[in-house]
Amino acid sequence: MISNILNKKISLSWYLFIAVCSLYMTALNYPYFKEFFRILNSSDNDNFLLKLLSPLSLFAVCALFLTIFSSKYLLKPVASLLLFLTGLSAYCQYAFDAVFMNRTIKGFVEDYPTFADKLQFVTLGSVTFVLIFGLLPAVLVWFTDIRWSKKLLKGLLHRLGAAGLCILLALVSIAPFSRTYVTTMRSNRSLRSEIIPFSLIFGTQNYIESTYFSDLGPFKILGEDAALKPDTKPTLFVFMIGETARAANFPYNGYERNTTPYTDKLVNSIFLKNVRSCGTATAQSLPCMFSLKTQKDIDLDTAGNESNLIDVLTKAGYAGEWYDNDSNSCKGVCKRMKIVKLNAEREDFDAKYKCNEEGCFDSLLVDQLKEALNERPSDHRIIFLHLIGSHGPTYYHRVPDEFKKFSPYCETAKLSECTQEQIINAYDNTLIYTDYIVAEVKKVLDSYSDRYDTGLLYVSDHGESLGENGIYLHGAPYYIAPDVQTHVPMQFWLSDRLIDNRKLDMKCMRTQEQKTEGFSHDNIVHSLMGILNVHSKVYDQDLDIFAPCYTDKN
Structure with a gap:
């Protein structure tokens, strides 16, 4: 039949x-x-x-x-x-x-x-x-x-x-x-x-x-004059690149839940309120975050063929390493430095870090940071940690059970099959866990405070839609993207020693923290060059968030 x-x-x-x-x-x-x-x-x-x-x-x-x-x-x-x-x-x-x-x-x-x-x-x-x-x-x-x-x-x-x-x-x-x-x-x-x-x-x-099939031409060198300013003390800085965290779900932006219970009481922690991402996907945002050009001027097709922040810091004398727990990788921004792709070592890490086919818990990065600092001492170091963070749609896979504070939470990749409450619960749990990771990195830096001026920056690459107006995940064209996909968290923590040696006015930094006019990924390069005491013609004081806060203007 x-x-x-x-x-x-x-x-x-x-x-x-x-x-x-x-x-x-x-x-x-x-x-x-x-x-x-x-x-x-x-x-x-x-x-x-x-x-x-x-x-x-x-x-x-x-x-x-x-x-x-x-x-x-x-x-x-x-x-x-x-x-x-x-x-x-x-x-x-x-x-x-x-x-x-x-x-x-x-x-x-x-x-x-x-x-x-x-x-x-x-x-x-x-x-x-x-x-x-x-x-x-x-x-x-x-x-x-x-x-x-x-x-x-x-x-x-x-x-x-x-x-x-x-x-x-x-x-x-x-x-x-x-x-x-x-x-x-x-x-x-x-x-x-x-x-x-x-x-x-x-x-x-x-x-x-x-x-x-695009011909990019010869590599364009920028910031060739980069150098540390005189009397720069040994510095250790960690740049944490978050994944898919949206600012709307952070308490310092008015969110009713405390998704930052581990860092909200940290001394010398600066939460910037109104920060815009360069893009709505990692492939757009990461090259832009590290570019010496602004979002307005960057050409993403050629950005990988010219010097970026990492090249400038390396030229100035910083030893850098990139540790990646996100299968997204670094989108080419780290290809001229040491890269450790932790997902590639998944079998070795599986038992302790609960690795699965999608990746490992971000606590793996903390232990890798400890090992790196013990093995390779250097006067000036910058470590990049690329988190898997809140990578969807399987938010529930990103978090150990003990950090799943909000329930019921969505336990499927088909987000439309879950209620919005379940999706938000699963997502907020990832933010709590990420906050824990930030706090743990800060503890590691504390253990080196006698040898280094220490600090860290945490910033997300882009935001996320959680079902508002029927939209999920991210990647919408920037000019029509909802606010939740482009409004991202940015958090600095600086040690007392670094603040003193850079002659930063903490009261001024608190004023910058409260500003509601726009900061963006465009500010990252120049703010870090300021904090890390790097001088170069590519530095733009107008894009340095803390430029008004240096009491020594030299």
Whole structure:
């Protein structure tokens, strides 16, 4: 019986087959039309006829694209691939409000680089959706008997006629509203990246071209004059790069829960209130955080081909090491220094640090810091610790049981299956654990206070959406990203000895702490150069948060 069913094929003419496929792809673009109509409703360009005809224009574009491949040996594989990609990208839109651009695709590939990382998104719901709306239509294509014109010239004329009809339909539905289309698309650039599956296809193409086929030219050396100021005392500084922590869930920004119970009473701890990230994904933020250029001026495609903060500090005389507990790695910013990727040693660490396929608990970094400081003494040292922090969607995997203070918490990667309370509980538990790690690093530094001026900086790469307005995770285009994805925590702790030797006015630093006007990742490089007593022409006093607080201006 099953074999009889499988042997039965649907018979369609090639142009009707294209029409059915195009109609299906248009229907699954519901998120695009929903956002397009929302924008029209909130503007002066609201037009009922435009809303009515816009699906027709997309249908015509889909049909034209398939008509280009309307040959006996090309149409089925192309249509099958398009239908599968439509179902896959539709799930990403429905579940995560994903937008497919070069930057967001780069962010996903680099934020979740391993197979285990990507497995976090494989749930019963995701598999079911993709099977029904992606794989099933793709398979049905191969059980369709497509009828073709038997005469070559007649078939060619039919294809030309079909292509012409598609173009005519597109023009009829777009031309009367061309000014509105152009204005809307220019003002809302992400709209183009919501049209599936084409946004996924062309976004991936752009990502591959910019990542693997771009000619960056010779390496550009910056900060060649970097040097320590005279009489700089031996300094030990730890730069902790947080992952996916959002400032909205920190008590110093008014959050009702205490997610910083371990550091909120630390003396000489500075919590900056209004800090903006460079990007909404690690692949964007890390290069920008370490760049000698500002967010406005940086070109992320070439940022890795010029000197950054690490190069300047190395030139000035700091010995640096990078310890990474995040499979995201350092996005190239640390490639000219010693790198220890702790995830690569997962088998050795599994028993103590509860490592799983996604990574290890961040307490591993604290012990690695202790070992590094014992083994390799140096006059001036800076250690970079890249935390796995609050990396989602499996927040509950980031935290030992004893730090899971809030419950019930979400225990699945399919966040839409959890209540927002459960998601927030799981997320807040990661912040408490991260705060514990920061406090433990501070204790390690305390043990070296007799030999070094010590200090640390903790700052997150970007924020996170926890279901607000149906949006989860991060990676939204920066210009439309919700505040929670770009408002990040930044915390300094400086020892008494460092404050005294740098002649910093603590009262002034408290004033800076209370400022509500914007600081950002742009301030990191220059603030650290100031604290670490590094002089260079690339230093910008206007971007140094604590520049007004040095009592000795030399």
